[in-house]
Structures are given as C-alpha cells and as structure tokens.
Amino acid sequence: MSVKSSSIAEIGQWVVARGLAGASEADLLDSFCARCREAGLRLSHGLVIIDTLHPTYEGRAFWWDLTQTNENRMIEYGPTNTGEAAEKWRRSSFYHLLQSGEPDMRIRIGQDLTADFLNLDRLRSEGHTDYIAFVHRFDRDGSIGEMDAVYSHWTTTHDDGFADDELEALRTLVPSLSLAAKCMSLVRVAGTLVEVYLGRDTGRRVLAGQISRGVAERIHAVLWYSDLRDFTAISETIPPEEIMPMLNAYAEAVISSIQSEGGEVLKLTGDGVLAIFNAEIGTQAGHAALRAERAMRLKVEALNQQRAADGRPVTEVYLGLHVGDVFYGNIGSGDRLDFTVIGPAVNEVCRIATMCRSAGRLMLASTDFIRAATRAERQRLVSVGRFALRGVERPRELFTLDRYHDGDPAGHAN
Known part of the structure; x- marks a missing residue:
C-alpha cells in the first residue's frame, strides 16, 4: 500500500x-x-x-x-x-x-x-x-x-x-x-x-485582556494577611542557604491551605502572604477562610515536628482576618503593572496581623470579619480587647479563635 x-x-x-x-x-x-x-x-x-x-x-x-x-x-x-x-x-x-x-x-x-x-x-x-x-x-x-x-x-x-x-x-x-x-x-x-x-483568578483576568493601567473592580472580600513569627530574627541566626528552604516550607503550608478553600493569593512579600476570599457569597467566604486557617495550623504543626526532629528552627504563623471593600485591578506604570488589591481594608488587615505579637495570639480577626462568619463560628471567636492600629483612625475590637480542643495550636502565641 x-x-x-x-x-x-x-x-x-x-x-x-x-x-x-x-x-x-x-x-x-x-x-x-x-x-x-x-x-x-x-x-x-x-x-x-x-x-x-x-x-x-x-x-x-x-x-x-x-x-x-x-x-x-x-x-x-x-x-x-x-x-x-x-x-x-x-x-x-x-x-x-x-x-x-x-x-x-x-x-x-x-x-x-x-x-x-x-x-x-x-x-x-x-x-x-x-x-x-x-x-x-x-x-x-x-x-x-x-x-x-x-x-x-x-x-x-x-x-x-x-x-x-x-x-x-x-x-x-x-x-x-x-x-x-x-x-x-x-x-x-x-x-x-x-x-x-499572579494567582489563579488574577491570571485568568490578565489572560482575558484585563491589562490596562487603572482598570480596577470594586469588590467586597474577606482579606487574609499572614506572616511568620520572628522570621527576621531567625534568618539572622541560621546559614544563608537554609533561609530560602525554610521560607518555602512555611509558604507551602500557608498557600496550599488558602487555595484548597478557594482563596486567591495575591501577594508574597518576603514571609508575608496577602490573600482574598470573595465575600459576595456571604458567610461562605468567612467559613472558607477559617477552614483554611485550620488546615494551615495542622500543616504548620506537622512541619514544626519534622523540623524540630531534624534540629532546624521552627516558627508559627501570625494571621489577620478582615472584611472590606477593595479595588482589584492594575496599578503601576505604563510598562510595569501589578494586579492586586488596594484600599484602607488592606492596610487594616496588615495592621491586625502585626498586632498578633502584642496581643500574644496567633490569629486576630476584626468585628467586620465576625459578621462574615457563620453563627457557629462566631461562638468560637472571642474578644481579646480593643487595640489602636497604626494608620487606622479609631481603636478596633479584635477577636481570636478559642481552642478547638486541648493541645491544639489555634489560639495562643507561646
């Protein structure tokens, strides 16, 4: 043939x-x-x-x-x-x-x-x-x-x-x-x-052609900002070649937990992670954020056990949760843009996370976030007092999670 x-x-x-x-x-x-x-x-x-x-x-x-x-x-x-x-x-x-x-x-x-x-x-x-x-x-x-x-x-x-x-x-x-x-x-x-x-949703928006400077969408979102406790001090005491693997290990625990619950990671700033959960769907976004927090704690706990057994330094994750309106879109120059969120709510969630150290807690949430949580979850979120946040006009009452069960690392920063 x-x-x-x-x-x-x-x-x-x-x-x-x-x-x-x-x-x-x-x-x-x-x-x-x-x-x-x-x-x-x-x-x-x-x-x-x-x-x-x-x-x-x-x-x-x-x-x-x-x-x-x-x-x-x-x-x-x-x-x-x-x-x-x-x-x-x-x-x-x-x-x-x-x-x-x-x-x-x-x-x-x-x-x-x-x-x-x-x-x-x-x-x-x-x-x-x-x-x-x-x-x-x-x-x-x-x-x-x-x-x-x-x-x-x-x-x-x-x-x-x-x-x-x-x-x-x-x-x-x-x-x-x-x-x-x-x-x-x-x-x-x-x-x-x-x-x-850029992240899954942001990436899809960019590939769909949303790349013009100044084009932004106003959205209502649950905001997540986390960073590592004492990471700067730890990085000054370990060999330089161990800094990146340590940062990547904890970032994997944080980012995978956020994404598994439908969150969108927008920014990595050293050891900091900024993410959003779409709040247009009501309490489901707050529920997703708390589920991500729970998954993250379990992963960090397992990671710390392994690192401690290997004789490597360990840390914990400070987390701030907030809800607010933000502008989601392109910011920058004509030929160098960043697709991210801006607005007072972003500044506030970062300040809330920073306050974890002073409050002696691993997680703090705003009153606005409490409203985005389910009724059952609100019963587990307890007030730790009112705090003055830098750059925020009035003191804010902040909340943390009560312990899930004895021995769980969800609440206190030891």
Whole structure:
C-alpha cells in the first residue's frame, strides 16, 4: 500500500488548522496518527515530547499506540539533569541527535540488535520493526527556558519496516505537527506562568485582556494577611542557604491551605502572604477562610515536628482576618503593572496581623470579619480587647479563635 500524496497535503493543512485553533496535544496526536494510517502510513506507535516552563515539571510527553489501552496518554516529567533520570536521558536517541546535530535517526529495530538506545528492546519485544526519531529545534529567540525543541519518534510493526514514501511523509508532516504542539504548549505555559506568579483568578483576568493601567473592580472580600513569627530574627541566626528552604516550607503550608478553600493569593512579600476570599457569597467566604486557617495550623504543626526532629528552627504563623471593600485591578506604570488589591481594608488587615505579637495570639480577626462568619463560628471567636492600629483612625475590637480542643495550636502565641 503506497502513501497517498494528496492525503499527506490534506493532513498538513489539517495540522496547521488544529494548531491555530488550539486543542489538547494528546488529542492532536491521536487524530494525526489516525489520519496518517488512513493515508497509508503503517504507524504502530508515536511519541511527542516537549519541555515546558513549570516550577515542578520539566516537560510533557504524549503518545499514541495502535493497540488501544485505558492508559493516560500524557505524562508530566520532572528534571532530567540528575540521578537516574539523567542517565536515561543520555541513553535516549534524542540525546544522541542533539549531540550529533542530525535532524533524524532511523533504526531497523527488527534487524539491528546492536543499537543500545533506551526503550528499543521494549519496542522490539512488542513487535515493532522500524523506528525513526526526530528533533525539531527552536532558535534562541523562539525558546523559553528549557523549551527549545520538540522530540518525537515513530514506529511500525510491518515486516519490511517503513517504506521510503512513508519516511518521506513523516519528514514532511512532523515539522508541522511539532509547530502545532509548540503553539498549544505556549498557551499552556502562559497560563502556568500567570497562575504561578499572579494567582489563579488574577491570571485568568490578565489572560482575558484585563491589562490596562487603572482598570480596577470594586469588590467586597474577606482579606487574609499572614506572616511568620520572628522570621527576621531567625534568618539572622541560621546559614544563608537554609533561609530560602525554610521560607518555602512555611509558604507551602500557608498557600496550599488558602487555595484548597478557594482563596486567591495575591501577594508574597518576603514571609508575608496577602490573600482574598470573595465575600459576595456571604458567610461562605468567612467559613472558607477559617477552614483554611485550620488546615494551615495542622500543616504548620506537622512541619514544626519534622523540623524540630531534624534540629532546624521552627516558627508559627501570625494571621489577620478582615472584611472590606477593595479595588482589584492594575496599578503601576505604563510598562510595569501589578494586579492586586488596594484600599484602607488592606492596610487594616496588615495592621491586625502585626498586632498578633502584642496581643500574644496567633490569629486576630476584626468585628467586620465576625459578621462574615457563620453563627457557629462566631461562638468560637472571642474578644481579646480593643487595640489602636497604626494608620487606622479609631481603636478596633479584635477577636481570636478559642481552642478547638486541648493541645491544639489555634489560639495562643507561646
């Protein structure tokens, strides 16, 4: 069966259209391979790999196989520059192509028993007879971090391997497929970056085009501001290389707790965290903030136990909770903007958190926050007195959580 040249041209046009339209990379690969087989390419397996820009994952791999399974057709992989992962990478055909500068490499795996690249033995045992790998590199200006190429390999189980016209068809089509995969991945990278650095809701707003200076929305929100007790003093007593890991460990406990309850982290200021819970939905926002506080205390308690066992310094989280109207939007210069919240309520919640030290409490909440809590929660919030807050006109009555149960670290700052 020969490859239909007219079908190859149609597949190329289809790939371009899908890349412009945007879709899942796994679905793109699935449909691409199905169309190739209809055109006469006797594909049995395909794999596409592209690095990404993500704080946890180095890249993503997508595959298609003629034998349909229920396996996930996409995996996200971690760093490949250390340990066993680095060794596997150096044994791959892709690494060989990068080192040699060649655009592709064909191996008749049904006949060549000497090639020692990763996974060839597995492919041979599964009945694949022919293999071709590609690396489509990006120029420096077209790269983002480690995202500098698209890697792919293709196999057949036909006894005679790939015919010449099949190899030519793959050399014609895979560059377009790689470009489409890059387009889709760039959209994902943009989403990842704005979410990681701006927050989920803020990131969506920015990607939706809300980037004009001065454009802001007035919202009613539960405000969360927390920082670490005595972190500055602790950081002056420990080796510099331990400061960042310590800060990251406690930040993970705080931020993950906020996000798990639907809160939006807006700002990280050293050891401080500013977040909001949308108060338009009434007491649910206050309830969510208290649930986040509870989750955070449990995580910090577990973290402190581990750090103490390792002989490392420990701390606690001071937290202020408040409710008020704020302006949520873009502030800054024409070419350097920050998407955040401003208003007197933001200043007040920061002052409330600062007052935790003087009040000897780990958590303080305003009268306005009490009104945003459920009736049951209000019964657990007890007054600790009236305090003068710097920059706030009148003294404010502040509240803290009574202990959940004996031994729980929710209330007092020891």
